[in-house]
Amino acid sequence: MKNSLLLITLGLFASVGFSQTTTINVTSPGTLATLVGDQKNVITDLTVTGSLNGDDIIVLREMAGITKSGAPSQGKMSNLDMSGASIVPGGAAYMYDYSTYAQFYTKQDTLNTNTFFNCPALQTVTLPASLKAVEKRVFSVCGNLKSINVPASNTSLKSIDGVLYSTVDRKLLRYPTAHLGETFTIPGDVEIVGYEAFADCLNLLSIVVPEGVTTIEGVAFTFCKKIAAMDIPASVTSIASSAFNYCTGLTDVNVAEGNTVYKSENGVLFNKAMTEILRFPMARSGAYVIPSTVTTVGEYAFDMSSKVTSITMPENLEKIGKYGFYSCSKVTEIHLPNTVNFIGNGAFGFCSALKVLELPDALTEIGDWCFSGCKALPNVVLPATLVKYGEGAFSDCYALTSIAVPEGTTVIPASFCSGSKALANVSLPSTVTNIGQYAFFSCSGMKTLYCYAVQPPQCGFFPFYYVDKAACTLYVPKASVDAYKADNVFKEFNIIEGIEPSGIVGPQVDEVVPVAVYTLDGRVAPANYSGVVIQVMSNGTTRKVLVK
Template identity: 30%
Template sequence: MEIPSSYNGYPVTSIGAYAFQNCVSLTSVTIPDSVTSIGRGAFSGCSAMASVTISDSVTYIDEFTFEYCDSLTSVTIPDSVTEIASLAFYVCSGLTSVTIPDSVTSIGSGAFYACSSLTSVTIPDSVTSIGIEAFYQSPEVASLTSIEVSSANAQYSSDDGVLFNKDKTTLVAFPSGKSSHYTIPDSVTSIGYWAFFNCKDLKSVTIPDTVTSIAGNAFGECHSLTSVTIPDSVTSIGENAFAGTQLTEVTIPNPNCVIDENAFDSSVTINAAFYSAPLTYLVEGNSVTITDCETSASGALEIPSSYNGYPVTSIGAYAFQNCVSLTSVTIPDSVTSIGRGAFSGCSAMASVTIPDSVTLIDEFAFEYCDSLTSVTIPDSVTSIVSYTFWNCSSLTSVTISDSVTSIGERAFQRCESLTSVTIPNSIISIGGDAFESCSSLTSVTIPNSVTSIGSLAFSRCTSLT
């Protein structure tokens, strides 16, 4: 059909709302130069219309103008158009290409929603606004793999076919036809609304520790998404951000992160950190790890045996590092492990109570605890690992239980005040430099059980006779 440019001598200047709605036998339409506006839903449901010629006089394409034009395969938007309204080409399932001119400044929300045959889109430098879900495709037929942006565009940019704001601090839209794994660039600080929504083949994503916010529906309905690591930089996760995924468990390490109650499906186990002065608790499944203590904590500290009804089972790596005002710590009998460097640099800590429940004391756990004078290793511990009490300069005595079978490298190196140590007959090996520079050590008894003594194990023990 060729629309006339005039009627009874008067120019045809507009096509009214729903004027051609459901004209299912129309195969093509030519719009004359006299027309300046195309109304809402003007060609809605023209399912056989394979082509449309839009004249240069048209300045605005309204909402739903070409919705459900299933046979429309390509469209050239003239230079006169400045705005493509929301849902203008809604469910044009046959549309394979679209040319957006430099005149367009705004692309509305869902403008090309469910245009399932569209494989790529190029955004010109004139565009200053792109609505949410502008290029959304249903997961069953998603084919869009690339959104490219003119390098001269002042508001937007693209990288590997992914749409960002100009400085790449906000990820705006991820093409739903992309698959497998995606690593978000380090420049990104926020993941926008609906950014990855319904990306059915996205299986995993790496979020850098520059990201602080994940907006609502950002990863909603990503049905193949099984793995995501949320860094401790993230402070907010919006509504339905991960709803409808295959995630079964997620860890949120930042205790100050605001998580919308519907951010994850109810079936997902959320391991999250919580702060209760002076400690930070990481709840994982049915147990709790203490991950941090305010360095301003002072005096005697008794670690609680539970938090929110869950047992405190471990003290995390460097959890109490440089808490220089702590004078003593009591560890409850719910704790089974003390992490690497857990009390490193607690220079005022004169005593620590380690319960029989602890089976692992990791490397550097008590390094530079300059005020620690004595320590008892419980029967539950089988190994004193490397550097455990490294540079504990005030340590005068240590009781090693007969459950311990090995003393690791440099375990007591530079414990300058250690005067004596009794090595039980359970010990099989003593690592290199284990007691190196224990300059006050006057006696040591090595039992017959020891079959291996590492290099320089007792080097610079100048008081040994």
């Protein structure tokens, strides 16, 4: 007798084939593929019992329309009943995340991260009675999922009208993406709105958050594109910075007067003291002046605010969090006060209309991909204090023509200016010791590269790949020409010329002279220009000077 029993309802033998419920008992974990056989892409309604490990989850995912690699399958399973099954460790990883290189395995009585991620055929799911936990992204991108059900005997989870909750921590775990209805009121016993709880719910017009909710977790309402206003009750004490990402219809976030942690002003979300701006609603348009009390622009604060045309910064601003102004695609000028000392990852990424960028004198660090994709930015003057740069900081800045990295900088990060094809003139300081991989990849317009380091910097993979090394002249200290010509990377430049240590042929070693002059709006200053200009000095520093 076989260890595993395949039970098929009498309706199976009707002319409709496998269109009715199929019941499979998996008595040995990892054998579901054998039991299903050649009906894997035929079954639409499945009741599965027994013990399921990673191998079995792979099969269920394929039956629901997705392979382990993320490619579509031919599976048609729309209704899955696991009420009599249990999840056990073992078997292969059921999913591989190509962006993070993470693999996901089953855990005892737990639906682990991404268990049913991107299963397009799935419409209803009944979870095991023995299940104790549902982790993040279990039902992410299940665009046709209408109902998640839980047996009444389950002591850790519950379902009300197809919406999933944790009874252990009073959390709303998941509102199915395709759940019917345009409005939803969160039940009064809920304290936590979970990670991705309402993600991708394109049909919802409004969500009522009741008094008693204390926490709104990350991307809780992401891609709820039709919601125009969110009212935050006084009881809320924690809102994740990404909670409202991609809420493109959002015009107002309103906070109840009695809230002790948060405050709203004209529909914009702040902390109570109004020292940090937390969320500028994405559907707002026109110009905006950040209040003078603000010292921090929070993570994602203006993220994807594609309708705002200008933003005025407060005089005492100190910090800009990651993705703070990401993809503010109509903003043309950014003037940062001298009090700003830190700009986080992707803060101004893909501000595609940005033409004028004034960086503060106090700035010491910018994050990864900070100005990546600023396609219209022609010039940038880096302050002398700025010596730490994130990966890809000025990548894909198609209009950028020159960049001079200040003295004190030791590392040019990976992909620093990669893809900036108009970049003609580059100056690297004497302090640079390392140039990261692909740092100037595809900077095909480069004509001059000044590198003041006495020793050729160590380089990662292909830092100057697709730079025309026959047309670009490499200038290095006169005493170091032979060392650069012998270096495995720099020897590829056909023209390597020696310069005096000051960076200008002729002057004394201690003489520092201007090598480039810009107006305050980032343009190259004409010869007859009068007014305040920014000079890039031969040692990589910058200074403001009044020219009469």
